[in-house]
Amino acid sequence: MQPFYSMPTTRDMETIARPLLTLVCPVCGATFPSAMQMDPRTFEGIQVTNLFERCPKCSRVSRFNKPDYLFRAPGETEINLRSGRARRTAAPKVN
Numbered sequence: 001m002q003p004f005y006s007m008p009t010t011r012d013m014e015t016i017a018r019p020l021l022t023l024v025c026p027v028c029g030a031t032f033p034s035a036m037q038m039d040p041r042t043f044e045g046i047q048v049t050n051l052f053e054r055c056p057k058c059s060r061v062s063r064f065n066k067p068d069y070l071f072r073a074p075g076e077t078e079i080n081l082r083s084g085r086a087r088r089t090a091a092p093k094v095n
């Protein structure tokens with residue numbers, strides 16, 4: 001059984017149901033949404049190797065692999081959709 005931490009509102013359910021695939025720019029450290037957006041289940045089933053994405057902040061194009069992609073719910077720091085996967089890299093936290 002999954003514990004409910006609080007009564008979910010309609011807005012909460014919306015944000016949980018639609019997480020954003022995000023990346024951390026290795027150049028400037030900005031977190032930005034990936035150009036490809038999909039649901040976590042689809043993402044789990046695809047191959048992501050050496051994809052190029054452009055950071056909207058510094059305009060540098062960087063190469064990303066699957067562990068670089070993180071699902072984040074808007075308004076939440078992070079949601080635990082990758083719990084079944086080993087964490088190979090920890091994204092640097094930039095304030």
Ligand SMILES: [Zn+2]
Nearest residue numbers: 025028055058
């Ligand atoms: Zn950048």
